[in-house]
Amino acid sequence: MTNIYLDYNASTPIDPAVAAAMRPFLDEAFGNPSSGHWASTPAKAALEDARGQVAELLGCAPDEIVFTSGGSEANNLALKGTFFSLRDKGDHIITSVAEHPAVLAPCRFLERLGARVTYLPVDGTGRVDPEAVRRAITPRTVLISIMHANNEVGTIQPTEEIGAIAREHGIRFHTDAAQSVGKIPTGVDSLGVDLLSIAGHKLYAPKGIGALYVRRGVELEPLIHGAAHERGRRAGTESALLAVGLGTACSLAMDLEPMARVRALRDRFWQALREDFGDDIVLNGHPEHRLPNTLNVSFVGVIGAEILAGLEGVAGSTGSACHAGRVELSPVLAAMGVPERVGMGAVRFSLRRSTTDADIDAVVGRLRSRHGADAGWRHG
Numbered sequence: 001m002t003n004i005y006l007d008y009n010a011s012t013p014i015d016p017a018v019a020a021a022m023r024p025f026l027d028e029a030f031g032n033p034s035s036g037h038w039a040s041t042p043a044k045a046a047l048e049d050a051r052g053q054v055a056e057l058l059g060c061a062p063d064e065i066v067f068t069s070g071g072s073e074a075n076n077l078a079l080k081g082t083f084f085s086l087r088d089k090g091d092h093i094i095t096s097v098a099e100h101p102a103v104l105a106p107c108r109f110l111e112r113l114g115a116r117v118t119y120l121p122v123d124g125t126g127r128v129d130p131e132a133v134r135r136a137i138t139p140r141t142v143l144i145s146i147m148h149a150n151n152e153v154g155t156i157q158p159t160e161e162i163g164a165i166a167r168e169h170g171i172r173f174h175t176d177a178a179q180s181v182g183k184i185p186t187g188v189d190s191l192g193v194d195l196l197s198i199a200g201h202k203l204y205a206p207k208g209i210g211a212l213y214v215r216r217g218v219e220l221e222p223l224i225h226g227a228a229h230e231r232g233r234r235a236g237t238e239s240a241l242l243a244v245g246l247g248t249a250c251s252l253a254m255d256l257e258p259m260a261r262v263r264a265l266r267d268r269f270w271q272a273l274r275e276d277f278g279d280d281i282v283l284n285g286h287p288e289h290r291l292p293n294t295l296n297v298s299f300v301g302v303i304g305a306e307i308l309a310g311l312e313g314v315a316g317s318t319g320s321a322c323h324a325g326r327v328e329l330s331p332v333l334a335a336m337g338v339p340e341r342v343g344m345g346a347v348r349f350s351l352r353r354s355t356t357d358a359d360i361d362a363v364v365g366r367l368r369s370r371h372g373a374d375a376g377w378r379h380g
Contacts, residue, residue, distance in 0.1 A: 003313040004359050008202075009151055009179060009294060009350035010317055014245070015204035021248040022206070025241040033238050034229065043240040050240075050247025054211050057250040058196065059187035066212045066233045067243055071178040071199025072102040073223070074212035075145075077234070078174040078195040079106040081220030082143045083115055086172075090140035096120045096128045097335040099147055103176055107145075116140070125286035126155035126336050134165050144173045148191070149180040152332045152348060153285030154294030156184065163192020172218065178202050178210075182253035183291050194218050200242070205249035209242035258353045263292035265360060266351055270295055272364045282342055284333065293352065298338070299345035303327055307347055310370045314363055317348045 014022075025046065031039030033047045048062065055062040068074045083093070095107055097119045107117045118136045120128050128146055137144075144166050149156045159175055166173035174195035177186050182203045188196055195218065200209040214220060214233065226235025273281050277299065284296040299307055304318035329343040338346075349363070 001313045002362065003315070004363055005315045006349040006351060006355070006359070006363065007315045007317050008352045009154075009291075009348065011201050011207070012204045012352065014206055015249060015252060017252060018205055018245050018248045022241055022245045025244055029240055033240055034227070046240045047238055047243050050243040053247035054198070054250045057181070057186070057253055058213050059189055060213055061216065063231065064214055064216055066214055066230045067238055067246070068210045068212055068234060069208055070201070070210040071100075071176065071197050072210075074197035074199070074210045075100070075102040075174075075176055076106050077212050077220060077223050078197060079103065079143065079145060080110065080223060081233075082172055082174070082195075083110050083113075084221035085219045086142040090138075090142040091115050092138050092140040092142060093117045094120065094133060094136045094141060094144045094146075096122055096146055098122045098126055098128075098150060098332045099145070100151055100176055100178070103145055103147065120146075122155075122335050124337055125289075126150050126153050126284075126332065127286060127289065128157055128162070130158050130161040130165060133162050137165075137169050137171065141169070141171050144171055145175070146173075147176040147179075148186065148196075149177070149184070149291050150285070150332060151179045152330060153296040153336070154179075154291035154350075155286045156180070156289040156291065158289075159191045159193070166194075167192060179291060182249075183256075183259055183293055185256065188213055188215070198246075200246045200249065203246070203249045203253060205246040206242055209239070209246045211246060259292045262351050262353060262355065265355060265357065266293060266295050268357075269349065269351075269360045269364070270297070272360070273297060273367070276364065276368055284336070284338060284343075284346055294348065294350050296346060296348040298342045299347065300342050302345045304345050304347045307345070307367075307370070311363070311366050314366060316350075318346060 029042035031043050033040055033044040051062045051065045054065045091114055111117055120132050122128055146157050146162055148159050163173050172194045175193050176197045178199035180186055181198050194215040196213040198211040201207040222233055224235045229235050280300050282298045308316055327344040333343040
């Protein structure tokens, strides 16, 4: 039976073109990019070329890109770096209850240091109300951090509207774009952001590399102190190897046209499931403002992990976790107000540009077979 991978929101393989670009840096250009001699020159040139490729994708200047170890570090740098650099001006941060743990955990850490954090609710589709952001602003607000698109349900936030509110009040605005880069437009000026996080392994680049866009004029206290790497914003010798991987992946992501086919395939997938399961299946997330590759559905009355376990060779993810025989909903689905009987059956399928009609037909067929064979599939 053919294995089918539909968990691209969790992690992507390294694109062949990315691997090819990186390969020479395993044996050559080994010098320290900061050394300033013949052995470092190729590494330095490759590092800056990669920075330019990331900047081109985001529509910003190369010197506004800081390479990090991944999306989590980029988020931590945005949040902690802002709080520590602006403590004399304010201590209030606005975020949402549906953020990735790489935003929520730093916020809770900063609360231990005196930060006041407002966690805004989301509606039943996972969206934040921009007017709720406006109402939450105080004279002490120094940062608004709302993700661009949710990793679980794919809901796209009204980022442009929130950005306009942030600019109106002179407040720094950060968005976690780990899931959206390469799937939908992420121009920083259009979004109205001052800080934007990227995770390489969501973008067909290697794990262990990411980036933070930092608008010119925005000061951040570094997380990692040491020498003046990354223009003093992140100490540590840069990896030309990993930067080249991210830069190449960003160049490939410039072309969003294939995502129209992915969206059509995702929608055909959803339609096929609706025809097979009727009222026993529910869509999680916004029906329109959603990543084109993401389909999060709940099989009502059953456990998502059990469904996936029965789909031999199919890789996806669930929206619930089993602990000591008890099913716990993900915080995102709980924040959306999804009932436990529905949310415990959540399964996320996430596609890529090379996902085929045959892949989707095979998954639908395996679900159909399991549905027919399992007498416990439906529960009154």
